[in-house]
Amino acid sequence: MARDTSRDGLSNKALVYALSNFKPLWNLVQSYEPLKRKINKFFLNSIIYKIPTRPLPYSLMTLDPCIPGTNIPKKTDAYTSWDSLTDRTYTGRHLPPDPEFNKDGNLPEIKDLKVLFQKRDGKTIYSPKSTLLFPYWVQWFTDSFLRIDQQNRFKNTSNHQIDMCNVYGLTRKQTNLIRAFKDGKFKTQKLKRHDGVEEEYPLFYYADPENSIIDPQFEGLHAPLNDEKRQPPEKKAKLFAMGVERANVQIGYVMLNTLCIREHNRICDILSKNYPEWDDERLFQTARNILMVIVLNIIMEEYIFHITPYKFKFFADPEAFAKESWYRENWMALEFSLVYRWHSALPEKFIYDGKETPMYDSLWNNQMLIDKGLGALMEETCSQPGTRIGLFNTPDFPISGTPYTFIDATELASIKLGRQAQLASYNDYREMCGFPRVTDFNQITGDEYAQQKLKELYGHVDKIEFFVGLYAEDVRENSAIPPLVARLIGIDAFSQALTNPLLSPKIFNKDTFSPVGWEIIQNTKTVSDLVNRNVPPSDRKYKVSFNL
Structure with missing residues (x-):
């Protein structure tokens, strides 16, 4: 059954x-x-200006019962304060809290969802x-800036930048x-794969x-996050010392x-080689800057191009x-x-070394990569x-050491956090x-089974929650994500990637990256470029792509 597109909006359809x-x-x-x-510039601005721009007038601070003198509001009494405008340890929000919508009895039981x-x-x-590289990449790069504080879920541990802290660490101390403090490099070791060829890896943590x-x-x-509960000694022995606690979580990461x-x-x-007078610190910091811009360019030009059905390829243009x-x-x-919780993009099973393997086996299992x-x-x-x-x-595999799947x-934890x-x-x-408000379930999805379940659980489209609605929408043809997901990602991702300090007009130049570094940036466009120059010499080029 085709979805009713009457509530998509004429200007949205035209774009x-x-x-x-x-x-x-x-192409021309x-x-x-x-x-x-x-x-x-025209199209990026037209996307970003779809919603009010930063600064955000609200944050989750107004709901934190841990702050003396505050309580979760019983009415819509959110307000803007200097603290809510400046304390970025609290996660921001685009719309004010709606206690009436979330009141007891208005929404289905979470377990029923x-x-x-x-x-x-x-x-x-x-x-x-999409290839399997797509969900691997998404988890890896979003973990560097979408970091909810596990002790207080209204707060975060983020630097609020696409800063590659997953590689470099959250703080200078980390x-x-x-760091090796020699030649600007990371500490690394050589490990043999199953055919005896050596490759470079981080040092072991334990x-x-x-x-x-x-x-x-x-x-x-x-x-490494929760490894005490989850990992036998043979797995723990292979965990690497890397930038953040989740860095060993899965072989893709x-x-x-x-x-x-x-x-x-x-x-x-x-x-x-080109600047022998440079000391260790300058080598490290310049290499870091170069790599961060390379990844930002890949996000803008390869990753974003993959998730949309668009024929025009957006790019970073600092000026x-x-x-x-x-x-x-x-x-x-x-x-x-x-909007970035794409757990459904990960299959239950995948092919490893030619054999079907449970995805669960790839968690905390660095030996799979080493071999x-x-x-x-x-x-x-x-492939x-x-x-x-x-x-x-x-996928619904069990979570080891817990009663949860x-x-x-x-x-379900995401729905709970939203409430x-x-x-x-x-x-x-x-x-x-x-987007115009939908008035019927068939304007969200053409899947009759999905319409039926949504109607049984929510009764009316106005009662559908944000998180559920995001993923209830049909994915557009030749796209990787549903429309509202795409809109929010375009707004937030573009406006936060393009404000990276390294992309500012006074910084984005040969003086910052060096003439040699500038050339590396200009000649690196894809993940494939990175992979094929960082593997042992081979007679062939490895095929690496987000696209099947």
Whole structure:
């Protein structure tokens, strides 16, 4: 059954149609630099200005019962204070709390919503567009800036930048613990894969994994998250000392961190050769700047291009946006965190070394990467599909050491957080983002089973919650994500990536990165570029792509 598109909005339809068609025209536009820059600026601004720009008038501070003298409001009494405008340890929010919408009895029991995420008849729906690299990349790079404080979920531990803290650490102290302080490099070791060829990896975190004794040189670094409960000694022995507590969580994460560590050290070698007078500190800091901009460019030009159906490829253009009203200090919002919870993109099983393997086996299992090697694992990852983002497709393997399953710990926990934060309804967020409010379930999805379940649980479209509505929408043709997800990502991601200090007009130049570093940046466009220059010499090029 086709979805009723009458509530998509004429201007929204026109924008999507124009960008998703006329490929020869867009190719022509992109071949002429001045016109390309003007079109890029026009479309990026048209996306970002769909909602009010930062500063955000509210944060989750107003709901925190831990602050003396505050209570969770019984009425819509959120207000703006100097603290709520400046204390970024509290997560921001786009719309004020709506206690009336979240009052007891208005919404379904959270446990009853599990059916919306469970696979229908146990069947996995695979993506027709995305390889498994796509969900691996998403988890890896969002973990560097979407960091909810586990002790107080209204707060965060984020630097509010795409700063690659997953590689470099959250603080200077943590960064220093993983630096070699020689030639600008990270501490690394050589490990043999199954065919005896050596590759470069971070050092191991534990000196004595049997007794959970860490290597003294890493005292003060984040301990690998929950490894005490989850990991046998043989797995703990292979956990790496890396920037954040989640960096060892899954082989995709470890693979991308390892890739960046190798690239950083490779850049240091090039810089050292060309600028022998530079000391260790300058080599490290310049290599870090170069790598961060490379990743920002990949996000803008390869990753964003993959998730949209558009024929025009957006790009970072530092000089174009510095005077825009949205060019403000970054502050991650809760809605942005929830919009990036793409657990349904991860399959129950994947192919490893030619064999079907439970995805659960790839958690905290660095030996899988060590045995196979970075290039071969990347290529195998990119030879198989990820799964479709949306309802009825989240894997539900058990979480070791807890009574919970993956759906309980991810999707239902996200709904619970949305209610604790008293988020407004799905329809309210559609309206905020420039979409007409839906009036019927068939305007959200053409899937009759999904319509039926949503109606049974919520009764009326106005009662659908933000998180559920995000993933109830159908994915557009040749896109990787549903429309409201895409809109919010475009607004938040573009406005927060393009404000990175390294992309400001006075910084984005050869003086900052060096002429050699500038050339590296200009000649690196894809993840494939990074992989194929950071693997042992081979007779062939590894195939690496977000696209099937």
